[in-house]
Amino acid sequence: MTCSNCITGKTEELVFAGEKLLSVAEGKAGSAKGFVGPGLIDLQINGVNGIDFNLPTLTIADIINATHYLLSCGVTSYFPTVITNSDENIITILRTIDEACKSDALVNACITGIHLEGPFLSPLEGARGAHSEKYIKAPDWELFKKFREASGGRIRIVTLAPEWENAPAFISGCRREGIIVSIGHSLANTQHISDAVAAGASMSTHLGNGIPLMLQRHPNIVWDQLAADALYACIIADGIHIPDSFIKVAMKVKGRSLMIVSDATCFAGMQPGEYESHIGGTVVLDGNKRISLKSSPGLLAGAAKTLPENIEALVGHGLCTLGEAWQMASVNIAAFLAVHNVPVAAGKNDLVVFEEDEGSVIVRCVVKGGKIVFDKKM
Numbered sequence: 001m002t003c004s005n006c007i008t009g010k011t012e013e014l015v016f017a018g019e020k021l022l023s024v025a026e027g028k029a030g031s032a033k034g035f036v037g038p039g040l041i042d043l044q045i046n047g048v049n050g051i052d053f054n055l056p057t058l059t060i061a062d063i064i065n066a067t068h069y070l071l072s073c074g075v076t077s078y079f080p081t082v083i084t085n086s087d088e089n090i091i092t093i094l095r096t097i098d099e100a101c102k103s104d105a106l107v108n109a110c111i112t113g114i115h116l117e118g119p120f121l122s123p124l125e126g127a128r129g130a131h132s133e134k135y136i137k138a139p140d141w142e143l144f145k146k147f148r149e150a151s152g153g154r155i156r157i158v159t160l161a162p163e164w165e166n167a168p169a170f171i172s173g174c175r176r177e178g179i180i181v182s183i184g185h186s187l188a189n190t191q192h193i194s195d196a197v198a199a200g201a202s203m204s205t206h207l208g209n210g211i212p213l214m215l216q217r218h219p220n221i222v223w224d225q226l227a228a229d230a231l232y233a234c235i236i237a238d239g240i241h242i243p244d245s246f247i248k249v250a251m252k253v254k255g256r257s258l259m260i261v262s263d264a265t266c267f268a269g270m271q272p273g274e275y276e277s278h279i280g281g282t283v284v285l286d287g288n289k290r291i292s293l294k295s296s297p298g299l300l301a302g303a304a305k306t307l308p309e310n311i312e313a314l315v316g317h318g319l320c321t322l323g324e325a326w327q328m329a330s331v332n333i334a335a336f337l338a339v340h341n342v343p344v345a346a347g348k349n350d351l352v353v354f355e356e357d358e359g360s361v362i363v364r365c366v367v368k369g370g371k372i373v374f375d376k377k378m
Contacts, residue, residue: 033355033356034353034355034364035353035355036351036352036353037323037354038331038334038352039074039077039330039350039366039368040307040326041075041076041077042070042261042329043078043079043234043261044263045261046083046265047066047268048069048264049269051069052266052278053093053266055093056092058096058097059096060096064100064104064106067107067111068106069269070306071110071366071368072363073306074361074363074366076350076366078110078112079111079157080111080114081117082115083117084119084121084132085119085132086135087146090119092150094151094155095150097151098151098152101152101154102152106368112343114156114157115155115156116155117184118135119131119135120137120138120158120160120164121160121184121185122136122161123136124187126212126213127212129209130302132279138164138166139160139166141173144158148177156179156342157179157180157181157203159182159185160182160183160184161184161188162192162201163192167192167195171201181201182201182202182205183203183205183225184206186210187211187221189219189221189224190224193221193225193228197228201230202232202336203233204225204232204234206234206235206261207222208222208246209236226249226250226254232254232259233254233258234259234260234261235258235261236260236262236303236310237260237310237328238304238313239313239317240289240300240303241263241300247319251320256327256332256335257332258328259336260314262303262305264305265277267285268289268304269306270285272286272287277301279301279302283302289304290304291303291304310325316359349369349370351367352366352367353365353366353367362376364376
């Protein structure tokens with residue numbers, strides 16, 4: 001017996017990929033239902049619960065704490081995302097992540113790779129987003145080798161703007177080394193996108209974001225990426241970054257090639273209030289988990305929802321079922337990584353037992369590598 005989604009509401013027998021996994025009784029709260037699903041995978045996360053992966057003061061203890069917090073959210077695999085910074089700061093951060101993986105077996109199991117989002121992005125206003133123009137530069141293979149060495153070979157995803165003249169050669173070099181290349185923070189034209197895909201680019205970073213507010217009607221970078229069958233698309237589905245209409249179109253066009261990322265900052269998991277950020281200065285986190293610049297309330301200053309909260313937003317807005325949303329944050333991503341020979345545990349090895357209660361996902365138990373790593377008592 002095989003279910004159509006990665007989770008089912010059948011409490012008497014829950015099935016994934018044809019294999020009976022677990023039976024979960026109805027939740028004691030009455031309206032709550034018990035489910036089991038594969039571990040969530042976050043391809044793009046900049047920090048969580050007060051821990052910022054992009055500060056050179058990042059410590060091994062910070063990464064351990066962030067890993068445990070993410071496990072409590074049902075995220076069993078993740079890619080800490082290092083953004084544009086000085087070369088020295090990037091190298092320092094990459095070394096710290098590598099050291100954390102070497103010093104803690106659970107961290108090593110959960111960090112599937114590092115996502116390098118910059119500095120090879122567009123320097124143009126709108127496309128570069130919050131990335132510092134001061135440090136943005138053309139793809140540089142020798143510099144990238146230094147980054148990769150500092151990471152202990154853990155960089156598995158690179159986001160870049162393919163309009164740089166040497167981008168196709170850089171993309172080809174990455175693919176020869178088994179590194180996934182994603183298009184993002186870019187104003188590439190149709191030919192740039194086509195050349196990038198031909199060279200081996202296979203992913204779109206937070207499609208619909210990292211672009212100016214105003215684009216040419218058509219063609220443009222959004223249409224070109226949606227139309228490229230070879231590109232898997234990542235979206236931030238927090239109900240804030242892109243409208244429901246865009247998500248509907250992306251779901252119809254990309255199908256199983258659509259993946260959810262949190263793109264969460266250190267403010268995910270924190271209480272509403274004012275905070276200081278190394279990007280943008282003072283930011284305001286409101287009760288709906290929208291982060292904006294205090295000086296410009298209309299401008300977003302990052303994301304503050306975890307993957308389960310993105311799932312809640314998709315279901316709450318009536319865009320898909322719980323099973324479909326969970327699949328976009330787990331199964332689709334695992335399949336994408338498998339194509340690129342990036343191993344992630346799936347099925348019976350990484351599991352999340354959770355409840356859905358009045359629109360909220362409540363994680364009860366998490367299994368990583370066949371062992372319970374989080375258990376929330378009733």
